[in-house]
Amino acid sequence: MPTKKKSAASQRIPRLPIALVLFTALLLGGLFCIDLWQRAQDTQRHAAQQRDFALIDANIRTLLQQKLDKAQSRERQAATQLQQFVAHDPVPTETPCDISSPATLTVVVNKKHCIEPQSWTPQNLTLVEGFFVRQEMAGQLTSLLSTIRSTGATISLTSAFRSYDNQIATYNEGVNITGTTALADSTRARPGYSEHQTGLAIDVKAGNCALECFASTPAYTWLQAHAAEYGFIERYQQGMTPITGYSPEPWHWRYVGRTVALDMKAKNLKTLEAYYDITGGDYS
Ligand SMILES: [Zn+2]
Structure with missing residues (x-):
């Protein structure tokens, strides 16, 4: 067991x-x-x-x-x-110091002196901030805009080169809004009579402040003091309507080159008509 x-x-x-x-x-x-x-x-x-x-x-x-x-x-x-x-450009070369050829920087376009031929278009347009301008002013315009902004002021382009066809539309719109050609003529150029067709004019605004409102902005004050250093003049100034043919346009600036702009400022001449001693005012 x-x-x-x-x-x-x-x-x-x-x-x-x-x-x-x-x-x-x-x-x-x-x-x-x-x-x-x-x-x-x-x-x-x-x-x-x-x-x-x-x-x-x-x-x-x-x-x-x-x-x-x-x-x-x-x-x-x-x-x-x-x-x-x-x-489209029928003008092959530029003539310096000519106030009648739209190809020159010193051309005077007003209600007595239209662009010849009326459908003329600049041959050397270039883009600045989305707007076509003449090549000769592109550098100065770019510097001017960036210098104004460096002061803290706001500015932007609203218009620059406008073709003859474009001006037809702009003018007709003015006639439709005001109801008469006489009223439209005080603020809008007839086709063939606009500085914008030369590619040497710009319209500007500050933020939402455009047209007459622009006169109350820091950018406008700066332009009044310094635009000539960049070759620009305020083309349609207060009190100059009988000479320029246009109501004041604080937003509209014209490039004429530094020499002419600074000379006009030194001589205190406020219109191209007075500077070149040519006729201005209304169409007739
Ligand atoms: Zn303008």
Whole structure:
């Protein structure tokens, strides 16, 4: 009998280590499965992130391409317009110090002196802040605008070169608003009689303050003091209507070059008509 007991005990002894081995194996297997599952999750997350990044990249590329296309389209449009102006220009060369040729910086255009030929277009227009102006004044205009802004004042262009056809529309609009050509004539030039057609005139505003309101702005005060240093004059000043033919236009500035502008200022002459001693006033 004792031999039988011993045999039974020796048969029970290995069960514990086997159980431990099995438990450990199960535990390790479980941990391995969890690790595999986590790796699979990470891989899926990574793949999803890659897809998102690829989508964002594609969207950014599309937006950039659209922006580039728009910029190129604007440039092409501007080049085409410029080409049309050049092709349209019947005046091949400029004559210095001439007050009758629209190609010169000193041309005088008023209600007694129209542009000849009336549909004349400058051959050397260039863009400044989105507006066409004559090449000769582009540098000075850019400096003038940036210097005014450096003082803290606000200023922007509202108009510059206007073609003969454009002036027809502008003048007709004036007639429609005022009801008569007489009233329209006091504020808007007839086609062929506008300084804007020379590409040497600009209209400006300060923020939302345009037209008469501009006279009350710091930008206007600055222009009165310094515009001549950049070759600009205030073309239609207060009290000069009988000479210029126009009501005061504090927003309208004309480029004549530094020499003439500074000379006019030194001599306290407020109109080109007085400076060149030529007739002005109304149409008749
Ligand atoms: Zn103007």
